Amino acid sequence: MRTPGLWIAGVGTHLPPVVSAEEAVARGWYDAGTAERSGWTGAAVAGELSAPEMAVLAATAALERSGHPPDDVAVLLHASTMAQGPEAWPPQSYVQRRTVGGDAPALEVRQACNGMLAGMELAARWLTADARPAALVTGADNFGLPLIDRWRYAEGAGTDRLSVLGDAGAAVVLSRRGGFARxxxxxxxxxxxxxxxxxxxxxxxxxxxxxxxxxxxxxxxxxxxxxxxxxxxxxxxxxxxxxxxxxxxxxxxxxxxxxxxxxxxxxxxxxxxxxxxxxxxxxxxxxxxxxxxxxxxxxxxxxxxxxxxxxxxxxxxxxxxxxxxxxxxxxxxxxxxxxxxxxxxxxxxx
CATH class of the missing domain: 3.40.47.10 (Thiolase/Chalcone synthase)
Known part of the structure; x- marks a missing residue:
């Protein structure tokens, strides 16, 4: 989809400290042979900082960089791949409440690793029909969950994709008024x-x-x-x-x-x-x-x-x-x- 007149006005991220592959091997979390073959040197680990909280940190930075006040935001789209908090709870509303507030639609996007790009497409389409000039797209995951092993989740796939999982939050503000990128x-x-x-x-x-x-x-x-x-x-x-x-x-x-x-x-x-x-x-x-x-x-x-x-x-x-x-x-x-x-x-x- 062509997106004439649409800009990236701000981006923001939250990357927690990295735990090295060397430390993970020493602690028995990561296989030494896999670490050597795969080439991954570490993973960002958020500890007890939740995914929605990381999204809020990233969104706050993106909004500040964009120059758009909260009232400019026509829609908020929050993307994730894993659990965000309590079951049957809307993480997108948590992010909205702690960033732009207001009553604009806040929606969750479940498109796995495509979530933020899919959110950008949805936001672009939304802005063609809304008078407000901006959209906020956020994403976040914390893989420090009891039922997923960030260091071994890909084992057994039979491919060269022996990656490890890192935690992060990210945000993009799309704008019809301008930005640092089109x-x-x-x-x-x-x-x-x-x-x-x-x-x-x-x-x-x-x-x-x-x-x-x-x-x-x-x-x-x-x-x-x-x-x-x-x-x-x-x-x-x-x-x-x-x-x-x-x-x-x-x-x-x-x-x-x-x-x-x-x-x-x-x-x-x-x-x-x-x-x-x-x-x-x-x-x-x-x-x-x-x-x-x-x-x-x-x-x-x-x-x-x-x-x-x-x-x-x-x-x-x-x-x-x-x-x-x-x-x-x-x-x-x-x-x-x-x-x-x-x-x-x-x-x-x-």
């Missing part, structure tokens, strides 16, 4: 066959977490691959084809060719081979990604892209005139956005 295009695609891959043969009811069973994503992928190898291979081919189609379409909508993409953000859950499979078919060298940075903080789920974009801006890796491709997959969907930097924001320093 959102040129954003879009999503669904690949419904992938739901079976991520379900891995588990029953739908009762939910596994209600039975106190640990969440092992890698084991689900392995089980599906071994139980139905033909369907598993077909699903992966569908994923690759859909990702190429979405990336090609979004770049075309943005009017940006692959050679003009300065850098790319992606989910921090794969190694060099994964990054090549994401960017290579689009004609973008994998070196333009954020592999090494992602390995220092872990896979931040829905926050990877906004944390990555802020990192690129703060470090000066991108500046006015540069283009950033944001390419994501999560669960049974894909998301993509193209951003053009138009100014170095004051919060990034000289």
């Amino acid at each position: 959102l040129l295009a954003v879009g999503t695609l669904s690949v419904p066959a992938l739901e079976e891959m991520y379900r891995g043969g588990l029953p739908l009811f009762p939910p596994e977490q209600s039975l106190g069973r640990p969440v092992r994503i890698g084991e689900r992928l392995r089980r599906y691959r071994e139980t139905d190898p033909a369907s598993s291979a077909a699903a992966r081919r569908s994923l690759d084809a859909a990702r190429l189609a979405l990336g090609t379409r979004t770049l075309a909508e943005a009017g940006v060719t692959a050679d003009r993409v300065t850098r790319a953000t992606h989910v921090f859950s794969g190694g060099a081979a994964y990054l090549e499979s994401v960017l290579g078919p689009l004609g973008i060298d994998a070196s333009r990604g954020l592999l090494e940075f992602g390995r220092t903080v872990g896979h931040l789920a829905t926050c990877d892209h906004v944390v990555g974009l802020e990192h690129l801006v703060l470090t000066g890796a991108v500046g006015p005139g540069d283009h950033v491709l944001m390419m994501s997959n999560g669960g049974a969907s894909l998301a993509c956005a193209v951003v053009e930097l138009v100014a170095r924001p004051t919060w990034a320093g000289p």
Whole structure:
């Protein structure tokens, strides 16, 4: 979807302290051989700071940087992948109450690792029909949960994606008035066959977490691959084809060719081979990604892209005139956005 006249006015993140892979190995949390093979050097760990609280911290920074007062916000969209707090409780309302307040719609987005990019697309569509000029998109996860092991969640997948999970909060303010970057295009695609891959043969009811069973994503992928190898291979081919189609379409909508993409953000859950499979078919060298940075903080789920974009801006890796491709997959969907930097924001320093 082309998004003329839409800007990124502010971004904000909260990255808690990193626990090194070396410490995790010493404490028996992480296998030494896996750590050496995978290349992940650490994971951001929030301790007892909840995901919604991290989202509030990130949103507060993004709003301040954007220059938009709370009354400008037409909609708040909060994305997550794991539990946010008590069951049957609206985390998006918690974030709204502690940031913009008011009575604008506050909605939760459940699109796995695509959550914030999907939220940006929804916000862009919302702003075409609302008189208020801004939208707030937040995301956060704390993986320090009893039923998920951040250091071993991907074991058994049989791929090079032996990532670890990091905690974070992130936020974006989209604006029709201006900002440091233009959102040129954003879009999503669904690949419904992938739901079976991520379900891995588990029953739908009762939910596994209600039975106190640990969440092992890698084991689900392995089980599906071994139980139905033909369907598993077909699903992966569908994923690759859909990702190429979405990336090609979004770049075309943005009017940006692959050679003009300065850098790319992606989910921090794969190694060099994964990054090549994401960017290579689009004609973008994998070196333009954020592999090494992602390995220092872990896979931040829905926050990877906004944390990555802020990192690129703060470090000066991108500046006015540069283009950033944001390419994501999560669960049974894909998301993509193209951003053009138009100014170095004051919060990034000289």
